[in-house]
Amino acid sequence: MTPLARLPVSEAQIAQVVSRFYASVRAHEELGPIFAAHIVDWPAHEEKIVRFWRNALLRERIYDGNPMQVHRAAGNVRPEHFEVWLSVFDETLFAVLPSDLAQVWSAIAHNIGRALRYGLERRATPDGVPVLT
Template identity: 55%
Template structure:
């Protein structure tokens, strides 16, 4: 089996550091912290799972088995208007923790994934007549 090259240069240690720094910021965020706290009871396990997600998405490791869209839909308290603050916070962590070219590449991937998640949540949350509920 041929191994795919990473999407961009980043180490597993850098991924772990970004994830840990991001979730430390999430826990302090007045809007997002309570949303995560309602679902995450074991932060180290959650961070390890999400680091596995990113290692899979970036390094093509087989280190994640899950369905992020389904998890966000089932949560029940994730709203479309939360994605911009989430991505903004993630971008700020990427810029602080990584080389500019790595931060930019990871940000682009995160925004693409975020658009898909936002779309899945918006499609699920509609007003009468099928109009998306954006906030």
């Protein structure tokens, strides 16, 4: 764990959560088809998401993607999917981690989920003024 880490989670725990979460996603009736439409190389995707969480939780600066752009560009990701996503993610966190650690990580994930959902709910008028739908 790095000195600037947001919480005491190990790289191995992050990898375990990500792996178990995506196993659940692939089997999930609603989320599975959404992810399958975009992810061909699951190991590479999981590695990227491990880097995302290491960046978010351990502040390692090893992730350089743009989740908002990716989710907007997907075309089949809807704001209401984040509630389902977070439910599956929470189940994974509490199955893998001690409860106190799972709660903190869950709060961070819910903040990220709210931001992504908001970004998908926004649309702009022709003059660039955002409109909430």
